Amino acid sequence: MTIKAINVRNQFKGTVKEIIEGPVVSEIDVQTPAGIVTSVITTRSVHELELQIGSEVIAFVKSTEVSIAKL
Template identity: 65%
Template sequence: MAISAVNVRNQFHGKIKEIVRGSVVSEVDIETPAGIITSVITTRSVDDLGLVVGKEVVALIKSTEVSVAVF
């Protein structure tokens, strides 16, 4: 299933692996076939969406810029 009601082409299906809760923002690690994607969202959104470890979700990635660094 793809979410088509939003203008985001990069959609990765996965399961929540870990949630690191903060007082204002939280980190949500999503395990996908492409690897781990980490989202930083408000803790209020974590609660409103009912996000818990093991829940299946879709990571929607929309970016106007991708930076690359050489090390």
């Protein structure tokens, strides 16, 4: 599969570090140069994408809201 164009500005290339698989959704930790990005996707998608530890992926981050708290 080749991605020709996508309208997401925040893209982080990395490798899958950990997969916590659940019956419906799974948690995927991706190690990027900026740190770890965690995604929650369907377990079905994990299998269809054939994700495993060490897989090279791109994490696309698109959000309509970002919250912060002062420490």
